Amino acid sequence: MTTLLNGKELSEELKQKMKIEVDELKEKGLTPHLTVILVGDNPASKSYVRGKEKACAVTGISSNLIELPDDTTEEELLSIIDEQNNDDSVHGILVQLPLPDQMDEQKIIHAISPAKDVDGFHPINVGKMMTGEDTFIPCTPYGILTMLQSKDISLEGKHAVIIGRSNIVGKPIGLLLLQENATVTYTHSRTKNLQEITKQADILIVAMGRAHAINADYIKKDAVVIDVGINRKDDGKLTGDVDFENAKEKASFITPVPRGVGPMTITMLLKNTIKAAKGLNHVER
Numbered sequence: 166m167t168t169l170l171n172g173k174e175l176s177e178e179l180k181q182k183m184k185i186e187v188d189e190l191k192e193k194g195l196t197p198h199l200t201v202i203l204v205g206d207n208p209a210s211k212s213y214v215r216g217k218e219k220a221c222a223v224t225g226i227s228s229n230l231i232e233l234p235d236d237t238t239e240e241e242l243l244s245i246i247d248e249q250n251n252d253d254s255v256h257g258i259l260v261q262l263p264l265p266d267q268m269d270e271q272k273i274i275h276a277i278s279p280a281k282d283v284d285g286f287h288p289i290n291v292g293k294m295m296t297g298e299d300t301f302i303p304c305t306p307y308g309i310l311t312m313l314q315s316k317d318i319s320l321e322g323k324h325a326v327i328i329g330r331s332n333i334v335g336k337p338i339g340l341l342l343l344q345e346n347a348t349v350t351y352t353h354s355r356t357k358n359l360q361e362i363t364k365q366a367d368i369l370i371v372a373m374g375r376a377h378a379i380n381a382d383y384i385k386k387d388a389v390v391i392d393v394g395i396n397r398k399d400d401g402k403l404t405g406d407v408d409f410e411n412a413k414e415k416a417s418f419i420t421p422v423p424r425g426v427g428p429m430t431i432t433m434l435l436k437n438t439i440k441a442a443k444g445l446n447h448v449e450r
């Protein structure tokens with residue numbers, strides 16, 4: 166039997182718990198605050214940023230959105246990040262990705278104080294994650310791990326196959342699963358015999374960015390299938406990288422799209438913001 170890993174439902178539960186924690190912090194005079202920076206008018210980014218603001222409001226986290234035009238220069242953005250780094254009332258800073266072409270994404274990420282880097286993208290935080298130190302974990306991988314743990318899915322000794330090697334999903338989820346004692350294989354667009362490898366996976370994480378690229382033929386019976394893809398169809402509806410209807414016949418657990426990994430990404434951002442407000446990521450500013 167297949168069990169649905171419903172990220173939307175789990176997100177709602179976690180947000181209720183976080184609201185209680187935020188209320189307690191507020192009683193002690195500490196209101197977690199997140200600054201979100203959006204450059205340009207990419208419709209998907211706008212929608213994700215709205216989702217982040219709404220989720221902050223639901224949990225009592227204060228937030229502000231800095232919206233900048235598409236032709237903002239790198240220097241202008243760096244100067245705004247600097248202001249936010251030096252504002253003690255701001256605990257978390259998030260620059261929505263992707264950025265316009267004139268910006269060097271890595272340079273921008275480097276400019277965010279590691280202590281306020283609630284996305285967990287700064288190299289200091291990436292390094293700490295790599296060595297297993299406590300730090301901000303990037304939100305999508307953190308959400309995936311939380312979903313697996315919520316269903317007590319054992320990772321010990323399991324073969325986890327990751328399709329995709331991006332800095333924000335593929336690479337970090339592999340590291341997190343390795344730290345949970347899974348045996349991890351990374352695959353990507355140049356991998357030969359992909360199907361042969363994915364069919365060995367006990368846990369298959371799909372982050373390819375190609376609608377319905379993975380179907381039951383790529384899946385071992387009773388594997389756990391996590392779909393990170395968000396693709397818009399011609400009719401405007403969203404769909405994943407996994408052909409859900411076909412794949413669910415083989416999977417023991419499977420995430421849907423929408424309402425799977427996506428909502429968890431936003432929820433783990435809230436968790437990181439609370440952590441930042443509590444000063445739990447001790448790094449130089």
Ligand SMILES: Nc1nc2c(c(=O)[nH]1)N[C@@H](CN(C=O)c1ccc(C(=O)N[C@@H](CCC(=O)O)C(=O)O)cc1)CN2
Nearest residue numbers: 213260261262263284304305423424425427428430431
């Ligand atoms: N600075 C960052 N930029 C980006 C990140 C990130 O973690 N930090 N991740 C993605 C986009 N993303 C968050 O920013 C994100 C993607 C999807 C969802 C989500 O809730 N999806 C819903 C469907 C939403 C819809 O209807 O459009 C779902 O899957 O159910 C939230 C956040 C790239 N940029």
